[in-house]
Every structure is written in structure tokens, then in C-alpha cells.
Amino acid sequence: MKRFVAAFLFCVAAIATAQDLRPAFLLTGAASREGQDLSGQWTYSKDLYRTGLNDINGWVAKSRMQRYRDIDVAALEARGGTDFFEFDMDRSAQMTIPGAWNAATPELRYYDGLVWFQRKFTARPPQGGRSFLRFEAVNYRAHVYLNGKEVGKHEGGFTPFVLEVTEALRTGDNRLTVGVDSTHDAQSIPTFITDWDLYGGITRPVRLVHTPATFIDDAMLTLQPDGCIAGEVVLQGAAVAGQKITVAIGTLATAAATTDAKGRATFAIPAPATLERWSPEHPKLYDVRFSAAGDTVRDRIGLRTIAVKGSQILLNGQPVFLRGISLHEEEFGANPARNMTEQAARALLGEIKHGLHGNYVRLSHYPHSETTIRLADEMGLLVWSEIPVYWTVDWENPEVLRKALAMQAETIYRDRNRASVVLWSVGNETPVSAARTAFHGAMADNVRALDPTRLVTAALLVERHKTDGEDVTAIRDPLVDKLDVLAVNTYAGWYGNDTLAALPGLQWQVPADRPLILSEFGADALAGYRHDGMKKFTEEYQAAYYRSTLAMAEKIPTLRGLSPWILKDFRSPRREHPVFQNGWNRKGLLSETGVRKEAFGVLADYYRRKADR
Numbered sequence: 001m002k003r004f005v006a007a008f009l010f011c012v013a014a015i016a017t018a019q020d021l022r023p024a025f026l027l028t029g030a031a032s033r034e035g036q037d038l039s040g041q042w043t044y045s046k047d048l049y050r051t052g053l054n055d056i057n058g059w060v061a062k063s064r065m066q067r068y069r070d071i072d073v074a075a076l077e078a079r080g081g082t083d084f085f086e087f088d089m090d091r092s093a094q095m096t097i098p099g100a101w102n103a104a105t106p107e108l109r110y111y112d113g114l115v116w117f118q119r120k121f122t123a124r125p126p127q128g129g130r131s132f133l134r135f136e137a138v139n140y141r142a143h144v145y146l147n148g149k150e151v152g153k154h155e156g157g158f159t160p161f162v163l164e165v166t167e168a169l170r171t172g173d174n175r176l177t178v179g180v181d182s183t184h185d186a187q188s189i190p191t192f193i194t195d196w197d198l199y200g201g202i203t204r205p206v207r208l209v210h211t212p213a214t215f216i217d218d219a220m221l222t223l224q225p226d227g228c229i230a231g232e233v234v235l236q237g238a239a240v241a242g243q244k245i246t247v248a249i250g251t252l253a254t255a256a257a258t259t260d261a262k263g264r265a266t267f268a269i270p271a272p273a274t275l276e277r278w279s280p281e282h283p284k285l286y287d288v289r290f291s292a293a294g295d296t297v298r299d300r301i302g303l304r305t306i307a308v309k310g311s312q313i314l315l316n317g318q319p320v321f322l323r324g325i326s327l328h329e330e331e332f333g334a335n336p337a338r339n340m341t342e343q344a345a346r347a348l349l350g351e352i353k354h355g356l357h358g359n360y361v362r363l364s365h366y367p368h369s370e371t372t373i374r375l376a377d378e379m380g381l382l383v384w385s386e387i388p389v390y391w392t393v394d395w396e397n398p399e400v401l402r403k404a405l406a407m408q409a410e411t412i413y414r415d416r417n418r419a420s421v422v423l424w425s426v427g428n429e430t431p432v433s434a435a436r437t438a439f440h441g442a443m444a445d446n447v448r449a450l451d452p453t454r455l456v457t458a459a460l461l462v463e464r465h466k467t468d469g470e471d472v473t474a475i476r477d478p479l480v481d482k483l484d485v486l487a488v489n490t491y492a493g494w495y496g497n498d499t500l501a502a503l504p505g506l507q508w509q510v511p512a513d514r515p516l517i518l519s520e521f522g523a524d525a526l527a528g529y530r531h532d533g534m535k536k537f538t539e540e541y542q543a544a545y546y547r548s549t550l551a552m553a554e555k556i557p558t559l560r561g562l563s564p565w566i567l568k569d570f571r572s573p574r575r576e577h578p579v580f581q582n583g584w585n586r587k588g589l590l591s592e593t594g595v596r597k598e599a600f601g602v603l604a605d606y607y608r609r610k611a612d613r
Helices: 002-018 073-079 342-355 370-379 398-415 434-450 478-482 500-505 539-553 598-612
Strands: 035-037 040-046 093-097 114-123 130-135 141-146 149-155 161-164 172-181 206-211 215-223 228-236 244-249 253-258 264-270 286-292 295-301 306-309 312-315 322-327 360-363 382-386 421-428 455-460 463-467 470-474 485-489 507-509 516-520 559-562
Touching (some): 093 114, 295 370, 306 455, 322 342, 322 516, 360 370, 398 434, 434 455, 455 516, 500 539
Parallel strands (some): 322 360, 382 421, 485 516
Antiparallel strands (some): 141 149, 141 172, 215 228, 244 253
């Protein structure tokens, strides 16, 4: 039976790939296009019983409940008559978008369900052109209506989606309504069991974007291992075939190609001798211009290679040690709204780059904002990126696998041009079974099909067993055969019975032919709580934990990187100690407001020494 499940899931993956996981529209380079930002004040209306979508017994919602209707409720009420309404989006309370509703008002702090949002705006669509709405992220399901017409749906809380609204958009006043459902279940990704706050809402920017009738939908550029600069341009529209495309990479090089019948063109040119390769020490970005069919998009792209050779990770052909830390997408502050502005992202990444002397960040446990990724490009931080296939997943459900593959594809298509992204992870701390391994294996195959230029990893669990009377920590996971870089989460000295004094002597048994990253390790500490007795939750204990764990790590011969858990304290409803936690995971080296704990200095000193070697 187990073999059947594994074979079935692999067949599902092959079918999904054959049907092409590329979203209908990508709008790569949307930020450089004509359009308007729809951020700002939106009205909202709670709908815990989902009456705006369905009536009892699954019937169509009653008209008096349909919050997406393109009507002026106040004007209709003033007329009188037998009709009445149980909503009015125009007169509802307001909320700043982007941002999670959990931070907006105390009554929404733990709200989990459906909320309707509305934004009125004025538009001037181009004559003969096309118009799109691009959402950077809506958590978790989105139902989108423009001027009372449904224009699309999306599932997945951390990836962008694009909806064409050419026919629904009006010249002049428009009414955009979005139903956002934050509920998770056994078939969602992630499920309802996590160790972070799932939040809810329109958490990243929304833009109205205008394009010509035939336009550049996707444009990609990368430095291949063979030294060639390769790229791809994909057009959308009625006149995509036989179009000349040109690419200008700053003053470095130019290229030209012609689209095929489906509007796709590829090119490859030898890398010029003057090419400056992107690295954390020299994060060179080129201003790249893609042109075709009278359309132009611009991007800032770094060119570098990443590979493994034996137990080494090679950046631009040279061994690199990943000096990093893990990070959740929460800005500094006592009431984070997951509104990752450039200022907020720069403050977090700056602590890693300059405070910790880091060159790497694990963006956990989901795709982080485009703002964060682009700043990693600019500042020079290598990135581990993952989708939230985390802990519990319905491994044997082919629809859930298809959902994971689609979410993974959305992430890869979004970030293929980001030099900082070097590791695609296919899972975090998932218990071994045949169905689970087949699921992750399909994800790894999907990554290689969509983006063979980056490395595949996963955060695995380890096992402890006795060898010659000694405790040995080992990786016994069949998924290792699918991975370029091995990674494990270990919390010896915090969870379990190991003393801190025992950590440096712990024995590790890991494959010798591949690099290893300690993707997580950490201990909780409440900022400012100090005690000479080395009690848990004190800054002293956390600092001692880091010293002992780093001493242990130094003895692992294939170790090529670290991303301890975690940069700063973050919201987690499962952490409810009334003195030390109160809904916060306290494993941060910084408090939620940015106060450095003692362990911050321990890791910073270690990384400074590593960088000087």
C-alpha cells in the first residue's frame, strides 16, 4: 500500500508539471509599469458565518448579505421600500492596507475567519490596452470582485497572484471588494497547526497595472554554470509570434531573439570578461531592460553561480560558509501587522548583515515579501526560501500535493531573478513516512524542473541512538537522496535532557559527501530577565546555550552554514507562559522591539571570527 501511495503521488506530480504550473499571468516587473498603488484606507466588514458567500445549506448568499455588490446602500435605504441590507461597505470601519487585521483592533487580535475589504478608486485605463490587479499576498483565501463582478480567486497566503480586469474596470469610479478567509484546515498549506501567528488579511501591496494589448508577461535572466548569461522572455496577447525581443544588461551586454508561435524567446550570450559577479561582499546589481512588441519592463538583477562540490557550497566557484539566522516576517514593535515596508525590512536585515556580521538569512517558513527579497539582493544576503509545508500535511491527498506544487511554482517564478536566493527548501520538520517522502520528492523534482540553477534542501529531523555505548545524532531520512544540501533542526540543551556542558561532546553521524546546515537551534530568553543560577528563560542561559551549541557545531566536519532560531521574538499563540511568553516565542536574539539579548553578541563574535578566516 505504501508503495502504491508513493507511486500515485509521483504520477500526480508528473501530471501537474505536464499541465504547466506557470500561473495564467505573472506580470514580472510590475513595479516598473504604469499603474497605481491601492494601498491606504480600506473599509472592512467581519463575516464569521460567511453569509456574504453562502446562505444556510450551502445556498447562494442572500442579496442583503452580498458585500461585493456594486451599490450605494445608504442611497437605497433613503428611498425606503421592502428591501433592506445587513451590510454597508461604504460606511464600515476602516483599516490600513497592507497589514494583518490581527494588529488593527483588539477585537480582531485572534479573529479567524472571513473579512470583507473594499477600496474605491478612480481609474483611467489605456485605450486599446489591458488592465490587471496584482496582489502580492492575501492570507489565506481571496475572493475578488470588481464593480460587483467576480474576477478571480486565489489560495495561498504568501505568493502573488494576478487577475485580468480589462472588461470589469471602468473609466472613473470603481469599487474593489475582496473577501479574505484566514481559516486553515487539514488540506491547507500550512495546516492549522503551526508555531507562529497565521495572521489574516491583505498583508502585502495591491496594484492596478496597465499594459499594452500584447505585453511582456515574464522576463528572466541568469548566469549559467557554463559561463553563459541565459534568459527567457514570454509575451501575452494576440500578436505574440515572431516578435523581436531585446535585452540590455546595463552597459555590460545586449542580446536579441525572436519569439516562437507561443510568444516565448530564449537567448544565451557568453559572459563578458568585465562581468562583476554578485556576492555578499560585492552585491552588484545590473539595470536590465527587456523590450518587445512596443513594451518595456525593467529590473535590477545580480549575476552569480551557486553549486555544490562534495561537502562544499560554492558561490561563484569559491567555497562559502553561510553565516546566518532564521527570520519570521514580523516587523519590530509590540504589535506587528506583517506590513513589511522597506524601512521595516531594512531594519531586520541590517541587524543580520551589520550587527551579526552575517551573509545569509533563512526566510522561514513561507515566501517572504518581495521587498525583503529585493533588499537581500541589494544588501548582499544569501537567502533560503521555502513554502509552508511544515509539520503536518495531508501527505496522501493528491489535491494537496498539487496545491503545494502550484504554490512552489508561484514562488519560483516570482524570485527567479533574485541573485540572493540560492536555496529552495521543500519542507520543515516533517515525520518520515512513505507518503511524506514521496510528497517531498515530488516537490524536489518540481524545483529542478522549474529552476535547475539553485540548490534544493529541507530542514530535517534527526535521530539519537547508541553506538558503542555513546549517544550519536544521525540523519536517517530517505529524503536525503533528493537534496543538494542537507539541513537539520536541533535543540539539544533546550528540549530534552541534555545539559549544556554535554553539548560540545555530542557525536554526529552525517553523510560525508554533501554540505550540512544547522537550519535551526535555539533557546528562549526574555529580554532583561537575568539570573546567576543559569535558569531557563534567562539571557545568561540563552548565551551559554549558544556557546555550547557553537562548540558542538565546530566538530561537524561537513558543516557549511548556520541559521539559528531566530533573529527576533515573534508572535505564537501556542506559547503561553504568563511570565515569560504571553503569546510570544522568545527564542529571538532580539526582543520584539529590537533589544539585543546577550546571545546576540555571542553569535556576532563567532561570525566575525568566521568571516576573518
